[in-house]
Amino acid sequence: MPKKLASQPYKEHLAFERLMLLIATLLKHPGIGSPDLMDSRNDLHHDALAIVQKTLQGLATELRIQLPAGYPAVSTLRKDLETLRHYTILDQRMYRWGYYLGTGALSSSELKVAFNPTFRTS
Incomplete structure (x- = not known):
């Protein structure tokens, strides 16, 4: 008998x-949620999510995907x-300075090289 999947x-x-x-949002907008990439009118607090x-x-x-109003919630x-x-x-x-999807696959130094080709690790 096949095992029931959770x-x-x-x-x-x-x-x-x-x-x-x-996932697509994080891929298309690396660093999303960073205070540096946000509108400067709200200097006191930012809500990355x-x-x-x-x-x-x-x-x-x-993408013409219909979502309910206000969906998804933070x-x-x-x-x-x-x-x-x-x-x-x-x-x-913690992702205080924006979300980067590549952190699951690349180390911090590899990400620095990927986003800044002039960065030298040696």
Whole structure:
């Protein structure tokens, strides 16, 4: 008798699309959520995940994927980021200066070289 697979939160179509849109957003916008890349009108506090949310919603519109109004919630994105960390797509570290999807595959020094070709590691 085949072993029953454990239930996972991405079996619903909308949840799976949300995860794929989050990955695509992080790929297309490296450093998203960084205070350096944000509007300078709000100098006191920035909400990196709110920027990720807005950009993800824009990408969904661009790809003609219909999402419910206000979807996904920031708390839902936070859980999705934990899923990406669990599968080592994202590193376990804090992302105070923006999200970079490559941290699950590249070391910090390799990322510096990838984003700044004039950087020398020796």
